[in-house]
Amino acid sequence: MRRGTSRDIRTANRYEVLRQIIAQSPTSRQELAAATGLSLATVATLVGELLDLRMITEVGFEDSAGGRPRGLVAVNASGGALIGVDIAETYVHVELFDLALNVLARADEDVRPGESLPEQVVGHVAAAVGSVVAQAGIEGARVLGVGVSVPGQVDRATGVSEYAPNWNWHDVPLLDLLTEHIAYPLYLDNPLRASAVAELWFGAVRGRGDAVVVNLGTGVGAGLVLGGALHRGVSNSAGEWGHTTIVLDGRLCRCGKNGCVEAYVGASGIMLTLRELCPDSTLLHPEDQTATIDALAQALRENDPVALKVVRETVKYLGAGIADLVNLFNPEVVVLSSWVASALGEPLVAEVREGVARHALPRPMAATEIVLSPIPTDPVCLGAATFALEGALQSVGQRPAPQRARQHGKNRTVTP
């Protein structure tokens, strides 16, 4: 059975202390104790561990009223590097971060429609990872890990992509394939969980207990933060909100079922709504979701009536779907994330707030804030890099233990 062991708690507390230091450097152990609710003794121990890991450094003292001067610590930005990989339907986006989670380098690779073989996608990832390390000009040994987000259902423990709907992958041993090219510790998960952990560490969920991060992209889903931590479910597939039923026997979804939320509010669902409402619209770029959503966003900013109509029709479903999450989870905050939400921006959020209020029960609704993700960069890259950071923090006091022990690859390896 699952339970909070004292080691889990210690790991969670270590996350929390580092999160606070990243958010506010320099800071004192006393401030950290006040901000986290942990005892000063616990904070002192955890700060000591982070100092040993060279993730933070001592940066001087501050006067305390009448007492001894207090030692100050700050994140040691150059103490290591983290890499986040966002594998999406049409691109691979990679960012390299310092330990303050500043982006030091970026690389993009297009994944063309024909390129659905795992080896092709892995080739793009390896090339982009090699590129960011070279651009940043850092020693490979300083890379603490690489987090990799791949759409669909993922077994983190074995590093297997169990099901990726866009390429129809079934049980692809993605981490094994990546290991042939990348010699850093690797951590695999999916975009729902990556964007949720990004919000939890650095975005709208910082300091909150219960939150839902709604991803609106080609696929849609909900990253769940419950009790201050990611909720994964028993087989790491929780959050498949995109495939909950909003219209029984409704539109066909790409999952093969009917009436799923995703069939109405995913990028291709929105395109279908546009086609139904206004078949000749110049906003429609057949076969190009990004161009269509961008055109819709631009038109929305100009108060174009067709764009407004499409958004309102979409929000009929989106509002009801998010109201379901509010009624079920009773969260403090619902964060709208991913590229469709970010393109349509605040005008979408305003419509969503009204749409949710029409369906949610008044009391949970009153307790919930609905906001756009405040993360200025790619939240999935940031979240993937955070998985690597969490991995490095988890291994404190153990032998270095990434998700699985990795050997150096056989060929084309990006070596430390």
Added chain:
Amino acid sequence: MRRGTSRDIRTANRYEVLRQIIAQSPTSRQELAAATGLSLATVATLVGELLDLRMITEVGFEDSAGGRPRGLVAVNASGGALIGVDIAETYVHVELFDLALNVLARADEDVRPGESLPEQVVGHVAAAVGSVVAQAGIEGARVLGVGVSVPGQVDRATGVSEYAPNWNWHDVPLLDLLTEHIAYPLYLDNPLRASAVAELWFGAVRGRGDAVVVNLGTGVGAGLVLGGALHRGVSNSAGEWGHTTIVLDGRLCRCGKNGCVEAYVGASGIMLTLRELCPDSTLLHPEDQTATIDALAQALRENDPVALKVVRETVKYLGAGIADLVNLFNPEVVVLSSWVASALGEPLVAEVREGVARHALPRPMAATEIVLSPIPTDPVCLGAATFALEGALQSVGQRPAPQRARQHGKNRTVTP
């Protein structure tokens, strides 16, 4: 922010150890450590506390292969009494339990359609509580607490019934009213959470991390167990699955919205389906949900085609609605509870399993078991009594601290 403090952990561990002892008495500290994953030292401390509280007793020794004889402990059934109160739409049901959670006495009061005033309902509760204490013939001082479940939305901390749809109660200070008649420590919550905690302690969720307890009664909802503990949400209203949308713009629900799950699968939704499919059916007892569901259950056991048709039509919605829970939470188990589920029994569960499989994603579906509640008595009474037990365990090492400090009542008090 919410976090797992060391005191929360200690309380959770205390629950877990007592849960194990109740499940299997007599037992040794070594067996408890093995069953809970806690260290022997932690178990020894917690067992010491439970011995001090006289909730458990030393009952002898067992040989250990070659080692020292091991001390055995068992639940001290007569060490205290717990009372559970299930306030429902049409009745108040009260049970008194010993510490092994055996029922020692029961009392029922009918709540007639006209009796919608809080004072009237409170009068029934006080009478039934007085009755079970008298029947059991125990000293009042041995009653550790009274858990009270009331339908709708509840503020546990203040003891207020924020909204009870059946009587249209808004912000009724129910615990204050009860305190005028009942002098034992009182704990207020709702049936969703009571039935979930009953399954967690004594039913199908024992030893599981993530589970959903689906209540099918007049109202419907989902009690959520996540990470081995009850998920309440930020304002104690999580689990309002009955008011998630399954058919956008569908049937009117008593909450005032359209297309809610409850409008199709609650007792009156099932009655409406029966009326729609077969207006002249002899199964239909207008204005009497219990009689109608009982008739349906009897007909179902006799393979009556109308009953089967009604159940299958209901499961079209129920299956999709439970599939939503499977896709969102990725639970180990879904438990069907409350009186409609219990009346329709295994034939319903068999239909539900098929209905859910038609809608849920294959991987979370494969990880989920769907079962009928195995609790032989009223799970809501049992869960309400468990809240009182948790309250008593929470106050270890503090002054006795029920949910709110209670003084002796003014009149008609059931005194210890």
